[in-house]
Amino acid sequence: xxxxxAHSGDAQxxxxxxxxxxxxxxxxxxxxxxxxxxxSNSAVKAAANSAGSQYDCYRYFAAFDTSDIxxxxxxxxxKLFGFTYGDANIVVIKVNAGATGGASADYVAGDFDxxxxxAYSAEVTSWSTSGxxxxxxxxxxxxxxASLDDFKVAVIDHDHDFSNAAPxxxxxxxxxxxxxxxxxxxxxxxxxxxxxxxxxxFSESTPxxxxxxxxxxxxxxxxxxxxxYNRTGSAQVxxxxxxxxxxxxxxxxxxxxxxxxxxxx
Numbered sequence: 151x152x153x154x155x156a157h158s159g160d161a162q163x164x165x166x167x168x169x170x171x172x173x174x175x176x177x178x179x180x181x182x183x184x185x186x187x188x189x190s191n192s193a194v195k196a197a198a199n200s201a202g203s204q205y206d207c208y209r210y211f212a213a214f215d216t217s218d219i220x221x222x223x224x225x226x227x228x229k230l231f232g233f234t235y236g237d238a239n240i241v242v243i244k245v246n247a248g249a250t251g252g253a254s255a256d257y258v259a260g261d262f263d264x265x266x267x268x269a270y271s272a273e274v275t276s277w278s279t280s281g282x283x284x285x286x287x288x289x290x291x292x293x294x295x296a297s298l299d300d301f302k303v304a305v306i307d308h309d310h311d312f313s314n315a316a317p318x319x320x321x322x323x324x325x326x327x328x329x330x331x332x333x334x335x336x337x338x339x340x341x342x343x344x345x346x347x348x349x350x351x352f353s354e355s356t357p358x359x360x361x362x363x364x365x366x367x368x369x370x371x372x373x374x375x376x377x378x379y380n381r382t383g384s385a386q387v388x389x390x391x392x393x394x395x396x397x398x399x400x401x402x403x404x405x406x407x408x409x410x411x412x413x414x415x
Contacts, residue, residue: 151342151345152343153340153341154301154341154343155330155335156329156340157212157251157254157255158256159213159251159256159257160210161184161251161256161257162184162211163183163208163209163257163262165177165181165206165207166181167206168204168207169205170205171198171207171316173205174206178260178262179259179260181259183257183259185257187329187331189326191233191234193305195238195323195324195325196238196307196310196322197317198316198317198318198321198322199319205317206322207311208324209265209304209305210305210329211245211257211304212302213255213257213301214301215254215301216295216301219296219343221348222295223295224346225343226292227285227341228339229339229340229341231281231328231336231337231338232279232280232281233326235325235326236276236277237323238309239275239308239323240273240274240277240308242269242271242291242303243269243270243303244266244291244302244303244304245265245302246302247302252300253300265306270291271285271286271288272286291303
């Protein structure tokens with residue numbers, strides 16, 4: 151079960167005190183960005199003041215190097231070590247490939263609007279502030295881990311940011327966790343995944359000749375079933391199941407090659 155840690159350019163991006171929720175959520179460029187924070191008690195936040203005239207929207211961006219993954223993982227979990235607050239229900243979403251940040255590059259303020267509508271997880275409704283929170287990644291995330299070298303994600307508020315529903319007046323929800331720049335790796339964000347099994351690659355050779363004489367199958371090992379038919383990528387299956395070898399086959403020189411295609415009932 152390998153682990154992949156977030157690139158050091160993970161970022162918290164903020165929009166503060168915007169006059170409308172749309173101005174906060176739909177901004178093209180973050181008002182504030184930090185790629186050096188070790189942790190934040192408001193890594194994700196959605197808020198409105200008492201008059202409904204100022205709105206905040208905070209997002210967390212991270213990227214993981216998945217260039218070594220060529221087969222879709224069987225499962226994967228994003229692990230975030232909680233800190234201080236946990237009252238914002240969050241969700242992991244896909245960040246567009248066009249974002250500057252990635253597995254070898256820091257995010258920039260202009261990546262704030264590179265979030266997509268593709269959810270990489272279900273809504274997270276509970277949070278620990280004293281250990282790792284395990285967020286199960288869905289099938290869309292698993293597929294992208296195999297197809298993309300840079301696996302880019304954002305963690306955002308689910309009920310307001312993802313759902314595009316303005317916070318109520320005086321409402322503040324936020325969830326905190328540690329970032330990659332925390333000293334050591336004991337609290338760093340990382341993905342733990344279970345490797346998927348590669349599909350068998352069958353290579354069927356072309357028969358080289360008709361059977362010209364009595365032929366004896368001496369062994370049933372892979373690649374040694376017969377001179378006429380060689381199948382790599384899996385164990386060979388003998389022509390006659392349950393019969394110990396050797397088996398002698400008698401035929402004529404002009405006998406046609408046996409087609410080992412679809413079973414005939």
